[in-house]
Structure formats: structure tokens, C-alpha cells
Amino acid sequence: MSFLAAGVTPFSASAQSPLSFPGKRSLMVHSEFPEDLETPVEAFDSWITPNDTFFVRQHLPRPKVAAAAYRLKVSGMVSSPLDLSLDNLRKMPQVKVAATLECAGNGRSYFRPKLPGLQWTKGAIGNAEWRGVRLTDILKKAGAATAARYGNFNGADVGAGKTPDFIRSIPMRKLMLESTIVALEMNGEPLPEIHGFPARLIVPGWDGASWVKWVNDLKVDEKPDSGFYFGTAYRYPKYAVGPGGAARPEDMEVLEGMAVKSFFTRPADQSKVKAGPVNVQGFAWAGEHRVTRVEISTDGGGKWQDARLGTQNIPFCWRTFQFSFTPPKPGHYVLCSRATDSSGRVQPIEAPWNPPGYLWNSIDRIGIMVEG
């Protein structure tokens, strides 16, 4: 959309001078303007990631949307175009969907050769409970044509100069799922501005780029958007190109579901621990699939043992894992974690290198020093 929409004003770079961000605890700062903030691994200590801890990824500067002026426009291949206010949306049936959100580029900094883009380590991921309106209800209300194939979504954010607008297309098959919603709440609070107030898309199991923030425009169409953020970016090669390789544009496919992966949150990498049992824990998730197993190695990947999976086993959400390790003697140990999902995918030793640096899911590895 554009600033033409009433009540939308951009933030300026100068407004961001001290390194603190509204409603956020201490996070790793990749960029202060636009805001790209990563959750430090040690801050992940619950199945739900609190709002103040949740990572932030903005492509364009965060807009300020006035609640009273907000409208979600629905147009294109529909029999009755809509212009929904926040009140209109609140009066529609509300559903709760818990889902894990991960940036496609999470872990990009580990790829070699190095790649341009945000140098995320492990923390561009979080799990929240979202509440809002099903896309199917909105599409039904608008009378979307059966021939329509895509919903093309735009938000209130705009870039400076000729920076392309952030528009994402989601195929109807995903929009028709009960879990795909326009969220108005995050973890029981109105959606924080930094996460898309007043409304954002929730596209469970898919990369974060699909979860359009400050969403205010839905065009129902036969064709997807051809702009930069759907036509070029957030695409992944059909076949592995090898480290440093190139893929032809026609061999790049739109990213949808995410990879299977796990990572440790305790103990801290390269920490010293006292002799005796060590409580090892972390999270595992698999996009649209379920995590069925997490295995741990305490000898650098030689032998593997099953970790205990958390009882919360909900579609599109990560699972906690726990493992008690009693080191047989002092010294340095390399711990590895490897997840398997319901479709049979297993976390690889090395994630395939790819030009945009997406879907890093190598087996996680930490070192600990056990004191004598």
C-alpha cells in the first residue's frame, strides 16, 4: 500500500537513535532501521516465546497505523469487495492458532562461502499463540471466485526511493486451511506495532516472509504478484547448486514449508559445567510437519541417543526436547542434536548451500567443558 492510506506515517531513521526498541528486552541488533532483531539463544526458555523476546524482521521501515483509520481492503476476483475496519474484523469469529515463525534466512551466517543478507545466527525464530480471523471466512464474505488461485497481500509498510513494495502471494490451497488467519493478537495482547499492528498474516509452517505485517490489502487473483519480493526474493533452487554455485532464475522456486531442524538452548555453547548430570535442552520444528524424534550425540556425532520430547505436540509448532547427560569424565564434549519429522526428513550434517542463504538446518553442535 502507500502512505496515501489515512493514518499511516513512517518512522524516520533519527527516531531510532538509542539502541532500544518498543516493548523489547535486550536483543541482538542486526539493524536498527529498519528493525532486524534476533533473540539470543539463552533467552529461549519457554515453549511460548514472550512478545518482548520475539525476533523482529522488517524489510521496510515500520509504519504507524492508526487503529481507527485501519481498513483491510479485499478486491480482485470477488463478488463483493470488502473494506473491513478493525471493528469489522473483531466482530467476525475469532480463532486461536499456535504457530512457530522462522525467518527463511535464520542461520545464514553459518553458510560458507558467506552470503549477503542479514547474518542471523540461531535466533530468528519464535513460537506464539495468535488470535484472529480465518482467511476462509474473509474470502467467503467477499465471495472469492473459484477460479482464483492466489491471494496477493500488501501491508502498510513502504520503502524509500524505488525500493520495491513488500507484496507476497499465497496460493488458495494454503489460504483455505483453517489455520491460516489474519491475526489481531499475539500471546493474548493486541499485536504489537513492531509485529504488525493492527493485523498480520499467520501462515503456519511457512517462511516468515509469508506472514505479511500491517496487512491492509488483499487482491484475489489468478496470478501471483510479479514484484521483487515474490517474483525474485524468497526463492530456493530446485536442485542443489553446491557451495558458491549459481542457479538460473527459472530454476528458483518460491519458498513454502520450512525445513526440519533442532537447536540447543542449554547449556550455553562453550560453557563450563560442573561434574555430574548436565541438563541438555532445546527446540525442534519441521515447518508443516511434526517433529517425531530428536537424537543427541555427546561424542561429536559418533553415537546417538533419543532425547525426551515435550508433551506439547501441536501442528506447526516447535517441540521442546530434553536430555540428561552425565559426563563419564572431565574434559571437552561436543554435543549434537538431530531432528526427524513425520514426513521422514532428517536434519543433515550440512544444510545445502544456496545463493540466498535460506533454510539453514545443519545438525546443531555445541561444546561444553566439564570441570574435574
Added chain:
Amino acid sequence: MRFILLWNTRKTEPVRAARSRVFLSLLAARHVPFALLMLITALAAFAADPATLAKGAAEEKRCVGCHGLRIIGTQRLNRTGWERELDKMVRWGATIKDRDALLHYLVATYGDDKPAAPLPRSESAKK
């Protein structure tokens, strides 16, 4: 065997030409390390030239119209990588006055041979 034969045959024009090509390429090959050294020295001198770096740093400040500088400083790219980024930014509306200086500055400061940039931690904030 074939080599010796070449030298012992009557010097027809093509053979002479081939021999002179071989000679030239050998000559060039002997000078490759020297030429490379000269090139590297020249490049290093240019890249480290404080005036060029200062120009590049000044040019970098113009980027803040659209985004903060940290997103530049956390990248680690080789010359080709930085060229691509500059091309993209120009497509997206950036005006660069001294592209050569900016490129030299970026490669010298945020090249892929540099260690990863430390990520600062923000301070906790209320709503």
C-alpha cells in the same frame, strides 16, 4: 620427442610463428608472479589510500536516507558481492557520486576476509 623434432625441422613460417608464440607465452609466464605482485601492491595501496577510504566513508553516510549503517557493517562480502549490492541499491533509487571510492571502502572495511561483526545488544525498553 615432438618438441625436439620441432626444433630440428626446417623453419617453415607456421613453425616459426608457433615457436615465437611459445617463447612469448614462456616469457609472459615468467613475469606473471611479478606482474601479480605489482597489481596486488597497486590495489592494496589504492584500497588503503586514506583519502579514498575517507571518500568512501563519506559516500556510505548517504545510505542513511533509507536504512541504518549497521546493516552494511554486518555484511562480509568480496568485491563481486559488494558490486552486486551497489547495483541493487542503485536500481532501488540510491544516488552514488563516487562509486569507485565507495566500493574500495566497502571491500577494505567489510570484505569477506574480515572477522564477523559483533552484534550489539539493545537495552530493554518499555512499551
